[in-house]
Amino acid sequence: MRSVLDSGAPVYVAGHRGLVGSALWRRLEAAGYTNLIGASSAELDLRDRQQTFDFLREYRPAVVIDAAARVGGILANRDHPTEFLSDNLRIQVNLMDAALEVRTPRLLFLGSSCIYPKFAEQPIRESSLLTGELEPTNDAYAIAKIAGIMHVQAVRRQYGLRWISAMPTNLYGPHDNFDPTSSHVLPALIRRFHEAKASAAPEVVLWGSGTPRREFLHVDDLADACLHLLEHYDAPEPINVGVGADVTIRELAELVARTVGYTGALSNDLSKPDGTPRKLLDVSRLLALGWKPSISLEDGVAATYAWYQEHVA
Numbered sequence: 001m002r003s004v005l006d007s008g009a010p011v012y013v014a015g016h017r018g019l020v021g022s023a024l025w026r027r028l029e030a031a032g033y034t035n036l037i038g039a040s041s042a043e044l045d046l047r048d049r050q051q052t053f054d055f056l057r058e059y060r061p062a063v064v065i066d067a068a069a070r071v072g073g074i075l076a077n078r079d080h081p082t083e084f085l086s087d088n089l090r091i092q093v094n095l096m097d098a099a100l101e102v103r104t105p106r107l108l109f110l111g112s113s114c115i116y117p118k119f120a121e122q123p124i125r126e127s128s129l130l131t132g133e134l135e136p137t138n139d140a141y142a143i144a145k146i147a148g149i150m151h152v153q154a155v156r157r158q159y160g161l162r163w164i165s166a167m168p169t170n171l172y173g174p175h176d177n178f179d180p181t182s183s184h185v186l187p188a189l190i191r192r193f194h195e196a197k198a199s200a201a202p203e204v205v206l207w208g209s210g211t212p213r214r215e216f217l218h219v220d221d222l223a224d225a226c227l228h229l230l231e232h233y234d235a236p237e238p239i240n241v242g243v244g245a246d247v248t249i250r251e252l253a254e255l256v257a258r259t260v261g262y263t264g265a266l267s268n269d270l271s272k273p274d275g276t277p278r279k280l281l282d283v284s285r286l287l288a289l290g291w292k293p294s295i296s297l298e299d300g301v302a303a304t305y306a307w308y309q310e311h312v313a
């Protein structure tokens with residue numbers, strides 16, 4: 001019988017048109033996978049239980065990667081907690097219940113570093129989960145993700161399926177969301193500096209104080225790590241995925257400004273939230289599995305800016 005990780009095995013990438021899903025698709029294709037399955041949210045709304053069960057019953061994937069979610073930056077999370085909770089719970093519960101019914105042997109659930117307490121000890125180990133209060137701007141989203149981790153653990157315990165969870169740090173790359181209000185900081189700054197340069201604006205405004213620290217992983221490295229985990233990781237605990245280093249938002253802005261070629265001033269809008277002061281992941285468990293990132297922040301920002309110029313600007 002074919003192994004679930006053979007290149008001919010049907011692999012369903014939920015959310016295959018998004019930042020993460022499209023990178024997974026590229027990585028799986030590059031690895032020779034020939035039987036990839038995907039559906040847009042217009043074709044298959046994973047919040048709809050019947051549609052989700054019909055889809056999984058038809059395709060019976062050997063591997064499911066859950067990269068479908070309602071995702072957004074700090075303001076989208078702060079202002080739409082109801083949708084971030086409800087949509088994400090429904091998407092992941094429907095997907096996992098349907099995958100359980102067809103006994104999908106291997107499933108990777110993607111969470112986020114925001115599951116950890118706001119003031120977790122740095123770098124954040126997986127064992128910090130549920131040891132303190134969450135960051136209020138994204139607590140609803142974090143609770144949905146924590147429920148997903150528990151869902152994976154429950155299925156493993158009760159049904160013996162080899163499902164796993166990974167917790168990526170902040171991601172960026174091609175096919176990101178560059179919308180000025182709903183996006184994450186890195187694509188937001190690429191757009192803002194590009195537009196400021198084009199209009200010769202004297203200054204660019206950063207949300208918040210610029211002092212929070214964030215860790216950024218290029219999405220192609222994340223996709224590579226996901227494949228590595230599907231091949232080498234099989235345990236109930238979620239596993240962190242990051243680069244093991246972080247920068248301040250001010251430092252990130254200076255890097256993006258240099259990349260874009262913007263030479264004006266930087267100022268701060270202190271009416272916007274800072275969010276978590278720091279969330280550097282401890283990635284020692286991942287490194288011990290023999291994986292490491294290969295794209296530096298400088299190279300990744302340059303490549304993402306080139307992609308933005310070609311596809312969005």
Ligand SMILES: NC(=O)C1=CN([C@@H]2O[C@H](COP(=O)(O)OP(=O)(O)OC[C@H]3O[C@@H](n4cnc5c(N)ncnc54)[C@H](OP(=O)(O)O)[C@@H]3O)[C@@H](O)[C@H]2O)C=CC1
Nearest residue numbers: 015017018019020040041045046067068069071112170171
């Ligand atoms: N971006 C980041 O910095 C981080 C992301 N993650 C996690 O990675 C995963 C993917 O995020 P990312 O790629 O950034 O997000 P995107 O917003 O780029 O992509 C999300 C994908 O989910 C699909 N989707 C959303 N709602 C539905 C629905 N109701 N039914 C079916 N499909 C749906 C979308 O489909 P369509 O395009 O067809 O509408 C889209 O392809 C998420 O679980 C997120 O939590 C974790 C850490 C950081």
Ligand SMILES: C[C@H]1O[C@H](OP(=O)(O)OP(=O)(O)OC[C@H]2O[C@@H](n3cnc4c(=O)[nH]c(N)nc43)[C@H](O)[C@@H]2O)[C@@H](O)[C@@H](O)C1=O
Nearest residue numbers: 072073074112114138183184185188207208212273274275
């Ligand atoms: C991935 C992660 O993403 C979110 O958490 P976050 O890390 O706080 O995300 P962010 O990228 O939006 O902001 C990072 C920092 O950057 C500052 N900042 C400056 N200027 C802009 C700006 O223009 N846009 C944005 N978005 N932020 C800006 C901003 O004020 C903050 O201090 C959650 O959705 C969470 O749920 C989650 O999982």
